[in-house]
Amino acid sequence: METSKTYKILNDEIADLKEQLGEAHDIIEAIRKGEVDAFIVKEEDKHELYTLKSADKTYRIFIERMNEGAVTLNSDNMIMYCNSSFANFVQIPLKNVIGKPFNDFIPETYQSTVAELIKKAWTKKESKAEIVFSGKDKSLPVLLSVNTIEIDSGTALSIIITDLTLQKETQEQKKAMEQKDEFISIASHELKTPVTSIKGYVQILKYTFKQENNNNAVELLSKADAQLNKLSNLINDLLDVKKMENGQLQYHEELFDFNELVNETIEEIARVLPLHPISIEFDKTCTVFGDRNKIGQVITNLIDNAGKYSPAGSPILIKTEKDKNNIRLSVKDHGMGIPVDQQNKVFERFFRVNGEKENTYAGLGLGLYISAEIIKRHKGKIAVESEEMHGAVFYFELPIQ
Ligand code: ADP
Secondary structure (H helix, E strand, C coil): CHHHHHHHHHHHHHHHHHHHHHHHHHHHHHHHHCCCCEEEEECCCCEEEEECCCCCHHHHHHHHHCCCEEEEECCCCEEEEECHHHHHHHCCCHHHCCCCEHHHHCCHHHHHHHHHHHHHHHCCCCEEEEEEEECCCCEEEEEEEEEEEEECCEEEEEEEEEECHHHHHHHHHHHHHHHHHHHHHHHHHHHHHHHHHHHHHHHHHHHHHHHCCCHHHHHHHHHHHHHHHHHHHHHHHHHHHHHHHCCCCCCCCEEEEHHHHHHHHHHHHHHHCCCCCEEEECCCCCEEEECHHHHHHHHHHHHHHHHHCCCCCCCEEEEEEECCCEEEEEEECCCCCCCHHHCCHHHCCCCCCCCCCHHHCCCCCCHHHHHHHHHHHCCCEEEEEECCCCCEEEEEEEECC
16 A cells, blocks of 8 residues: 555656656747747745846847857856857757856866856956867867856856867968978078089099999999989979078079970980880970979979879870960879869978878979969969879960060
């Protein structure tokens, strides 16, 4: 008998609780939909009225949808309101956030910072601090911006929480770029003089051994000379980038025959690219006004890359095409190509396509950046058309004089 009574009481209590839960759920839904303007919370010794009149429906929807977290605290620093962005930031369901002390969501290491921040804000001083929320899956750097606001029930604190992930990433990228720049600046200056002297000594030795008919030594020294040329081109690239950044790169402009320059460049480069048959299709030639050496440098870079990023033995086609206003030079290879989403990026400083294959080729990701700057300076256009694993066509166009 006693047991069935307890059972009945328990059952009634459960039914009561279910009803209260249903009511609470309805109230929360009504608040979220903007159907309620105020609600009263029964406390032990008093009733506290929370009014939502000031936040009309439009603002509520706006705040609900914004990317920033928004939280309102009462005088006990309990969360009276928060939007779903904040719940996402702390990775806790919205319904488990409202009514809790704000401090519950602050990682231990930042609790004194946030306590100080809130204390300061209550004295009507806007205060800000950066902290990191550490959730289950990831940590999130955020900026807390705290202000007092006047609402019907008195003064409250409003906290806006801004996600700083993107900003931090950009700052880190910028810092890395600056460190690279600084390294480049020092390294290129320090390397230039010794490389130039070594090159001079190698040439003297080559001449001496030639006189002595020591062909073996001459051949070895020619190989050393070719490697030194590579090194010195790299150093020149690094110095060019630095000058470009400071607007100090000198251009010596003149009128020159375009096809003649292309021919000369191919002749020079064909010697270092013996593994690739190069074919040429020339349109009628024309005169271009610009820095002949620098345009030659662009052509060299495109042909060099075509050789570097395609298998030995695969052909390279170099073409010039002329229309009324422009001359176009294109270099087509049958190599690994470039994924569509990275095609524009290859003209950025230090950019190299990510992939197992690309990692096996040495390079700094500067050649195309320098080429693009040179072509831009000549009021031309540079671009690439490519399909991954099906080769690439790099081309540039320059205005005809
Ligand atoms: P580097 O060759 O020194 O890395 P570049 O600025 O000349 O620097 O080229 C940037 C990147 O573009 C290269 O790292 C490579 O990933 C890609 N790339 C350039 N040319 C080609 C090409 N012909 N085929 C495939 N990928 C290329």
